[in-house]
Amino acid sequence: MPTPDRPLRSLGFLTIGLFDEHRPAEGHETTLRMIELGERLGFDSAWLRHRHLQYGISSPLTVLAAATQRTRRIALGTAVTPLGWENPLRYAEDLATVDVLSGGRLNPGVSVGPPLHFEDVKGALYPDTADREDFSYRRVERLLGLLRGEPASAFRGTEGIESYSDHVQPHAPGLADRLWYGGGSLRSVTWAGQQGLNLLTSSVVKAEGEPDGNGPDGDGPADFESIQLGLIRAFRAAHPAGERARVSHGLVVVPTDSATPEQRAKYHAYAESRLARTRTPQGPARLLFAPDLVGTSEQLAERLYAHAAFRETDEVAFALPFTFAPEDYTQILTDLATRLGPLLGWKPAA
DSSP, rough: OOSSOOOOOOOEEEOOOOBOOOOOOHHHHHHHHHHHHHHHTTSSSEOOOOOOTTSSOOOOOHHHHHHHHHHHSSSEEEEEEEESSHHHHHHHHHHHHHHHTSSOOOOEEEEEETTTHHHHHHHHHOOOTTTTOOSSSSSHHHHHHHHHHSSSSSSSSSTTEEEEOOSSSSSOOOTTTGOOOEOOOOOHHHHHHHHTTTEOOSSSSEEEETTTTTSTOOOOSSSHHHHHHHHHHHHHHHHHHHHGGEEOOBBBBEEOOOHHHHHHHHHHHHHHSSSSSTTTTTTTEEEEEOOOOEEEEEHHHHHTTTTTTTGGGGGEEOOOOOOOHHHHHHHHHHHHIIIIITTTTOOOOO
């Protein structure tokens, strides 16, 4: 086995929590049980991804509030919340509340930009202010300041029998330091580093530069690993903490050690169906996708150690495939914690 520069320090997983349109409670309960299983297996973190107006978890923070009452140790995160759907002040209150309920375990991940299909949804989301909403990085800066305790109101004091604070309540000390940004472009990761945020990477990056280039100068064919490596290094170069700045890796990784033959066939077919999009940048934004990794833990460890960007991190939140059954997720999570994790130098939390 190749030897990593440093052992994997934190093992997490990410899911979007799909559900049947006519039985949504079952899907949400399955997600909560996955988080409970993750804690029992020693995972360090569990992350939920938003799916607005789809049959996936539309309100991860609400689900995580429930998870705070069913777990005691595992960190709980969103990866990521598109802030174009949120009011920073109201969302800061919700984040602080869930963090207090969790005992300081919340790790909010955010991103910026207009909501997906904005022209279709703006009449319902921002009927009066759609043309004036600011979807820039300023939206994150507002959230970050509010979490840090900056004033949210010009009034503080007592009015009748009611007492008012001028900053978000409850105040959750340390929560702002656990704010993550999901970035896949040079501009976004540089900005996140300058803000002192943590960085969530994923299986998607922007192939910037010349049409066939892998960086700002277009010096070679588009290559996911090289692009992501450059992004991680650019983030840390801009961050006050430098090389100590936190980066979490988020590839799709599916171990097959204890899988049945039917499960292995399903997993490989899933990865194969998504392989074409990894060969060239996709769409006007030139998004480049990483291949899904499927195999035994020994095979996966070797591929991960050979992954240039993976070697730059010691935290992961491996993404679970979207459409599998609960028993598949149980098998995958169990193999991640008991087989692949130890091969990467990770030790389960007590």
